[in-house]
Amino acid sequence: MDQTLVLNATYEPLRVVSWQKAITLLFQGKVEVLAVYEREIHGVTVRVRLPSVLRLLRHVRLKRRYADIPFSRGNVFARDEYRCQYCGGRFPASELTFDHVIPVACGGHKGWDNIVTCCISCNRRKGHRMPEEAGLCLIRRPRRPPTHPVFSWQCARERTPESWRDYIFWQVS
Helix, strand or coil, X not given: CCEEEEECCCCCEEEEEEHHHHHHHHHCCCEEEEEEEEEEEECCCCEEEEEEEEXXXXXXXXXXXXXXXXXXXXXXXXXXXXECCCCCCECCHHHEEEEECCCHHHCCCCCCCCXXXXXXXXXXXXXXXXXXXXXXXXXXXXXXXXXXXXXXXXXXHHHCCHHHCCXXXXXXX
């Protein structure tokens, strides 16, 4: 694992950083180590176990509220967990597109509540029609995500290191 979970001084998850950034924060004295991986980093005069979870020693105020999540292709994919919202298949980003549930030609708009992740096959099948007209049914209605989607994607349960699990608050749907 080459990533480290960084917590605020209040133990709230802030972000995921590379192991290089984690080592830099550690040697700058800005963090304390809460959990480590088995892997060690060797220098000429130092040997350090790779940090898995770090906690900032000083509280960092967030500049942007999570309700202010920017609308982007990547954030839509993250919100939908890289699953086509018509067939339910999970795909890499290169095989996904996004789809207007209500087509623009029918008065649809580009926003959180009208755009869903869609595989190329389902997108071609739907075309410029309403899902019902194309014989498709939405798995989940689109809406603004309740938490920051990029962080949620990075911390998907099945890919999360065991050492992080005590510090992440899982949202159960």
